[in-house]
Amino acid sequence: MTLDEIKTQLQTAGVVGAGGAGFPSYAKLASGADTLILNCAECEPLLTLHRQLLADKSVEIISALSELGKALGVKRCVIGIKSSYKTTLEAITPVVAEFDNVEIKTLKEMYPAGDEIVLIYQVTGRRVDAGALPLSQGVIVYNVETVYNAYCALHRNKAVTDKLVTVACEVKKPQTVRVPLGTEIDELVKFCGGATVPEPVYISGGAMMGKIVSGNDTVTKTTNAILVLSPEHAVVKSKRRNPAIDAHRAASACCQCRMCSELCPRHLLGHPIDPARFMLAIAHRNLSDTEAYYNALYCSGCGLCESYSCMQGLSPRVLLDLAKRELRAGGIKPEVKKAEGVHPARDSRRAPVERLSSRLDLARYNVPAPLSGSMKVKSVRVPLSMHIGAPSEPVVKAGDKVTEGSMIAKPAKGLSVAIHAPISGTVKLVGKDIYIES
Ligand code: SF4
Numbered sequence: 495m496t497l498d499e500i501k502t503q504l505q506t507a508g509v510v511g512a513g514g515a516g517f518p519s520y521a522k523l524a525s526g527a528d529t530l531i532l533n534c535a536e537c538e539p540l541l542t543l544h545r546q547l548l549a550d551k552s553v554e555i556i557s558a559l560s561e562l563g564k565a566l567g568v569k570r571c572v573i574g575i576k577s578s579y580k581t582t583l584e585a586i587t588p589v590v591a592e593f594d595n596v597e598i599k600t601l602k603e604m605y606p607a608g609d610e611i612v613l614i615y616q617v618t619g620r621r622v623d624a625g626a627l628p629l630s631q632g633v634i635v636y637n638v639e640t641v642y643n644a645y646c647a648l649h650r651n652k653a654v655t656d657k658l659v660t661v662a663c664e665v666k667k668p669q670t671v672r673v674p675l676g677t678e679i680d681e682l683v684k685f686c687g688g689a690t691v692p693e694p695v696y697i698s699g700g701a702m703m704g705k706i707v708s709g710n711d712t713v714t715k716t717t718n719a720i721l722v723l724s725p726e727h728a729v730v731k732s733k734r735r736n737p738a739i740d741a742h743r744a745a746s747a748c749c750q751c752r753m754c755s756e757l758c759p760r761h762l763l764g765h766p767i768d769p770a771r772f773m774l775a776i777a778h779r780n781l782s783d784t785e786a787y788y789n790a791l792y793c794s795g796c797g798l799c800e801s802y803s804c805m806q807g808l809s810p811r812v813l814l815d816l817a818k819r820e821l822r823a824g825g826i827k828p829e830v831k832k833a834e835g836v837h838p839a840r841d842s843r844r845a846p847v848e849r850l851s852s853r854l855d856l857a858r859y860n861v862p863a864p865l866s867g868s869m870k871v872k873s874v875r876v877p878l879s880m881h882i883g884a885p886s887e888p889v890v891k892a893g894d895k896v897t898e899g900s901m902i903a904k905p906a907k908g909l910s911v912a913i914h915a916p917i918s919g920t921v922k923l924v925g926k927d928i929y930i931e932s
């Protein structure tokens with residue numbers, strides 16, 4: 495297949511980043527790259543989806559990686575994987591040996607090893623400037639499930655209609671399930687035996703970077719995990735922090751120890767984000783230090799400053815998030831800023847996932863969540879916007895009969911992908927979401 499044929503197929507099949515912001519995968523396949531990285535460095539505590547999928551479907555995923563690399567004309571296809579993922583490494587090593595353009599790069603156990611900018615530096619030694627795209631350094635990054643979805647699109651003519659989701663913590667049967675897109679979270683948790691605490695709170699996407707969702711929210715193309723926790727759990731409380739109170743606390747308790755900056759993964763790579771300077775500006779309501787606020791745009795939101803670095807229990811992340819939202823609402827975008835030198839002590843300033851897990855009070859939930867088959871549902875509510883870019887445009891109307899895998903929304907103009915029916919049934923309503931009942 496040519497690169498253009500691959501791009502068309504991925505857009506038509508609705509393949510987007512399976513996690514994070516859901517960037518349409520076809521749009522990443524641009525010329526100018528010399529390295530393609532498969533991101534298997536998932537670093538959020540309790541998330542094990544990618545390493546399990548790569549071990550289970552190693553031939554499909556690695557052959558698709560090699561194929562994409564050849565179509566792009568890149569020199570190297572590198573699987574970035576933590577050395578601690580021993581079962582996965584055992585499964586992929588003989589498969590990789592069959593492909594002359596694929597290699598393995600093992601990574602240290604640290605958070606956030608899966609951050610694209612950190613991963614690119616660990617794999618290639620290149621630094622992406624603040625605000626720049628990985629392609630500026632000749633690199634394209636896909637995660638494991640995205641490449642598996644690309645394989646299914648290219649070789650099985652299968653569109654993206656479901657998502658692997660790890661359900662963990664206060665749930666009877668922690669597991670990783672293949673779930674039809676548009677399934678309600680409540681139904682998914684029920685499928686896993688139900689919550690083991692009263693009034694459970696659901697966190698979608700991981701303890702560090704995830705967000706609280708409701709039981710009526712649905713599984714999308716980017717839902718990697720649902721953590722079920724009690725309302726009193728520290729992670730839930732940190733997600734419910736009030737920025738106004740945090741600003742007062744910054745004024746009274748920030749001692750300017752600078753630990754938040756000294757351990758910030760982006761700061762250590764020479765990016766201009768400086769949470770300690772930002773906290774000083776907030777504490778003194780110093781609006782003249784405009785750079786401290788503007789540089790909030792270069793924060794990745796990894797949460798390390800909040801959950802690991804600050805011994806005063808302050809949260810630079812919450813206040814930086816607010817500053818980012820306000821800057822964006824004002825139409826201010828991050829310009830590309832050249833990265834300064836890498837901090838000489840960077841290598842010794844790793845945040846081990848195990849320690850992070852203990853600090854988050856999640857170590858007790860570190861039990862296997864094995865791949866356990868597929869879930870069937872009778873109804874789905876599929877959002878038309880599950881990716882970055884323009885929402886897909888419906889091609890069905892209420893009353894239409896659809897079959898699983900048939901297109902229900904086409905790509906809009908600009909950056910967009912198609913959406914397909916996760917189940918067979920009748921379309922009940924078309925709005926911002928498409929409702930289908932079997
Ligand atoms: S680590 Fe906490 S106390 Fe130290 S500078 Fe950062 S916010 Fe202030």
Ligand code: SF4
Nearest residue numbers: 758793794796797799
């Ligand atoms: S959340 Fe904190 S540690 Fe992470 S990038 Fe932003 S400032 Fe740095």
